[in-house]
Amino acid sequence: MQTNILGYPRIGSRRELKKACESFWAGNITEEELLKVGAAIRQQNWTLQKESGIDLVPSNDFSFYDQVLDTTLTVGAIPARYASLQNDRMALYFAMARGYQREGKDITAMEMTKWFDTNYHYIVPEFARSQNFFLFYNKALEEYREGKAQGIETKPVLLGPVSYLLSGKEKEAGFHRLELLERLLPVYIELLKELEEAGAVWVQLDEPFLVTDIDEKTKKAYTEAYDAIRKACPRLKLLIATYFEGLRENMPLAVQLPVDALHIDLVRAPSQLDDVLAQLPADKVLSLGVVDGRNIWKNNFDQSLEFINKAVPRMGTGRVMIAGSSSFLHVPYDLDLETDEEALTPEIKQWMAFARQKVEELALLKKLAEGDRSLLSKLDENRQAMENKRTSPLIHNKEVEERCAAVSDNDARRKSPFPVRKKLQQQELQLPSYPTTTIGSFPQTKEVRSWRAKFKKGELSAEEYDRLLKSETKKTIEWQERIGLDVLVHGEFERNDMVEYFGEQLDGFAFTRFGWVQSYGSRCVKPPVIYGDVSRPHPMTLYWANYAQSLTTKPVKGMLTGPVTILQWSFVRNDQERSKTCLQIALSIRDEVCDLEQAGIRVIQIDEPAIREGLPIRRNDWKSYLDWAVRSFCIASTGVEDKTQIHTHMCYSEFNDIIEHIALMDADVITIECSRSQMELLDAFVRFSYPNDIGPGVYDIHSPRVPTVDEIVDLLKEAARVIPQEQLWVNPDCGLKTRGWKETEESLIRMVKAARLMREQLA
Template identity: 45%
Template structure:
């Protein structure tokens, strides 16, 4: 009999993004709430039955969400700020109001803050708890979905964000961390105890509590918080009426510094990540052993990359764990939410290439095969066809090294990473050269991509129209968006990026070394999905990428037009990276390719160049001791390599998305850009304190309104935001811009919002210049 198998979580968007389309149809009013609910039920059924057919023992439920699992947890606990309750909406619409804001007949509220989920490109909604909220069991969703699966003959393993992670990720209304007073801790623990008791009554055998925050460094009181919560929760698993096993699930790293305490609690299962936390988790097991009632759920199938699992490596890990305990289950390293649905249908990839990849569906089979192989003796393993076929993928070199790229990297000198003169001198030259007003206004880069634009691009891709016809179409849209920007008074314009399907895939299509999929979509936030390209081999620039479009746009206006590029760290972080060479090497290759593009833009007369590093913070290691040696010491130089060769008067911008910037603000300054724009509206501008305290030298544009919400901010609202920025920053160092690009918004909300932004900036500028 094979070892127990478990999946932490499964993608919920569907094989063809059915959930996205259903929800967006409901938002537009073209379908009903019942239609959306029916689509959700059908997807859950399909995914449960698929896992059952493969043979997974512990199939998750409640990993489904209309928007975000942590937002669902807030709903479950009744942590719903009063401004949303006052709207008097039903449960789904309240959830959507919290996720994306609401502007209508019932009121006008902004969305909850949105942050990156640890080191992934998935975003969660930050729970908000104030003193007026009563924490109580407020939703039946987890129980309803368990019962739904039970009617199909499947006893699932309900999954919930754990109480420790929930409280550590929650914030007070003003954005400050929670203080964990006894009343709050007891109330949260009481709800989770009720949840366990209810699942026991329903017939659940296992309940999974996700505690990824345990892999972070611990601050004062964290250990006591964890102990206080679980000492109250765990007794609920054992009652006179029924019992349920509790799996404490961790991922994204190791828990070596708290494993001893975890072990003392004798959870029925402890999920450990042996993909990202392998050595430290193994060391902790060896040092402290495994409690008598505990099964170790060994996370050995990577839930964050698409390459096939190396069975020999995974079997080695299982063997090491089995030497400590014989109670071992085979699991994913984290939820499969972070990978595409299935390789099936990716016929654009050659079979010799496609065989190297495993998406969510294929990873289910990997779990089962590894579990079965782990039960074989040495002789049987030698005769195993599954193991032999797998090892054939890893014997020898998959691709050859590009000697030209290797020689270029070898020739790099430390001067290639340093821009001269120093920033203050450059900024003075740029003010004279660019002649921009106080509080210059701009956007982040992209403008709405309509159905018409997407259809035209698809026709061009299918060779249904000529290149000349396509170019004419794109130029007409560039002309149109330039005219609109000039009309509303923006100071630094953009060409709109109408030729781009995606800020990463578009660049990959013009670089050597990348592969592309048809349908490998992954959820980023809400209904927003991305389709990352694949880094297959060494990377170099195949041809100029953006130069012709930027040069055309600049030729059509007397105002400055920004050249728009994606930076090397973001391209790698938002692609599927290689596993056979280091991230540092791949990023350096990308940096050289984008450097070529920067210099060509400058030669074409572009005086302002934005190099987006939206994902720089995203892959920062979770342990502070690893920040520099494992990441920043090569990520920051890679960005500097991109722009170090430009003239002093060429202004380099960068942009960063939803992340916590405060703790690396000095490293961001060390990127040596001239201007940075970043998300700030959903975080209540808390980054401004860090900018002030760090004596930040880079000019900055904290986003003054949230583009991920359909609501239109008023001019007065934006004036208030700008005044808050000016309380912490010198006006001469401030830019005015939205949070992010406008690609996913519609014209109906984009242009009124920008008009209000420009009017607010001009009003404050006039006041300052009196």
């Protein structure tokens, strides 16, 4: 039996990659120094896995920004606008991810979206009808050789050719991206042959689209692709990896592809094992994804051994691999770094496992499955941890359960329909046409972050910290007034993260110090851990909302994170339905919304960027999820009077196919990401008459590039072609926390000017 890891976290145990990339972008370190940081992380990862007893150690799972972008660079699918940068590979790479605005060049970034139902963002490939591919950079070969030089035989990981094409977008009409497969395959074959010649034994090809709803054309593409690859590379051992769902009706296709091994996710889809065992040909290896690559809970050894012990008698030990369910990219590095027992108590910590611990779990499971009796004490320890978690009084709160049971349909409805509310809100707020606002956060400079760090270390008193934050908030309110924004925000300088900040004030949450995971590029988040029933012991945002509103006569938005997003961006308890946990969070947010309204806050934003992300992989499963997700938002938002304006925000949410459900959320104003896709998301509004107000984002905040006034005006005109002008708001794509002040000021001044130009056209 072999142990198999699909991928490992790439940011470094203490976010070394984040710090190095941001230093490189700022010009503080050289490219050579950045590359050294990447090499050190790779070596640390490989060594740890090898020494732990992992048989198939992945390579090419490391990336300086994103593995899909790496593939785009590898196969030479470089959009024409980057042609002037092709002689500088690193500049080209980061320009595709972040845009480029210097040396007289002004180049927009490529689009970004969520990787399936995760909070990881990838850079979307762009395809033209005349697209050509060539082997621009064989990164997989380079990293395989690097591992070999260190005495470590690795398994190169590639995004499979069909999933790569499906993850992209056609940038012109009249063709389907799968039509490019014939041109793409020779590049993959060239790449694989070079790996074969270098001595690679196993190569992993990720094909997660095999667990989605695919048509006959796509099934044919899979057969053609792998027939060609197998014929060209007969000696390579090929492993197709599927994850995040079960194969279901695609099972016959997957098991018959001419590869040596198939990986399946038994955490998300445990019931598929029987079907795979019944259908897998006798010459193929089965990789069992039994250790959760998406959550931080300790593996239940008895449950995993049950899967393994079902497979081994049917297949033999030589045809079974024990693996993580997916790449460990989605979990933090190392639980052993969590030594602060006040932040993470020993009782809760004993239920958890991060990437390093999951590696150890795989090694232990292999030995237990092989009958190593010296490890029976480890099995007993695991059983005790499972029982401690099941019976712990920390987990259950009777009052919370009773309140959830008492929720009625009336708790999920506003008092009046939107047209009635809009008139009352306009009387209350007196906003102009094309009202301007931002999404919530303003830049958190190093100085602001240093205040928080000093406060946590006790180097700043509560009074000093409060004074500094008030000063920053006051400056931000005054600046917004000065440039002419209509609905202001307080800037969120007191907040560490849009989910963590709330979780810290809710019962049922635990926190880590080093539990970072990559969201996109250098952006890392530290998800809270929901271990028990959730409730709100006290108001969470009232103090800062009241202070900010006291500084101006203009409306200042109360800023909250919605229940679905808090759920999605946390590590969630696995002992009850997610819908029940979401309802508990929704009731806590509802209490906060009502407190803000009673304090005189007239506009309240409840961000839900993760609604689309939470959709199940299979369309047949959507309705159940959308019903409870929309209901949770409504319960959180509908306890207010008609004159209180409720906003929500969704970023990187391609919700064209769920627009009717978005409308059922009944937010008075929705702001969405639109600029990177050049208002592509507005296609939904051509076929569906969205009833409430909408703010399509007019500039991309994930890039340091500053838009021109004309660009913003053009985007607003495009939006006005499909949305009535009286429904349109003007705002950036997302919050401004990660941006610098200079670019933020320039961009917002131009945004306000563009809104005024649009108003003049109405006059």
